Amino acid sequence: MMKLFKKLLAVAMVAVLALTVLTGCDTGTTDPDAVYPDDETESVVxxxxxxxxAANQPQLTYSVKYSKITKELLDNYLDNYGNISKYNEEYKRITDxxxxNVKIIVDVIPSTNPAKKSGFKYTELxxxxxYHLAEKVGVAFKDSSSGTRYLLICTFDVEE
Known part of the structure; x- marks a missing residue:
């Protein structure tokens, strides 16, 4: 009788532990705007x-939505940097x-943002x-035909 009781107690404990593990499972409520793509974005953020x-500045939340805008700004910068009127026209279209309720805090800082990924200087941001007003961050990469990878980080103040 004692052996049966011990076996039942062991089964009950396993069941309780299994239920405990399951209660910690994600229910699929992850914000799709915060899902990192399969590139270097997560390490950049x-x-x-x-x-x-380290600079006593706020932590920013990654945003897919604002990364798309950042990508448009990066493409505009790299495609039109030689034609300032075209660059300004596209910049206005993108930001309009x-x-x-959204303000761009940091977008293009000449010579530091965008920059080659390998030489990017976060401290300039x-x-x-x-900078302290920003809550969201967008990250974009663009590879040139010569193999250089460019990076642009934009920070956004989103007033709810």
């Missing part, structure tokens, strides 16, 4: 936030499509006067 913490 990690490095950005580590540097921000933003919601009225924290020096922007209003």
């Amino acid at each position: 990690y490095a950005l936030n580590n540097g921000a913490a 499509e933003l919601d009225k 924290y020096k922007v006067t209003n």
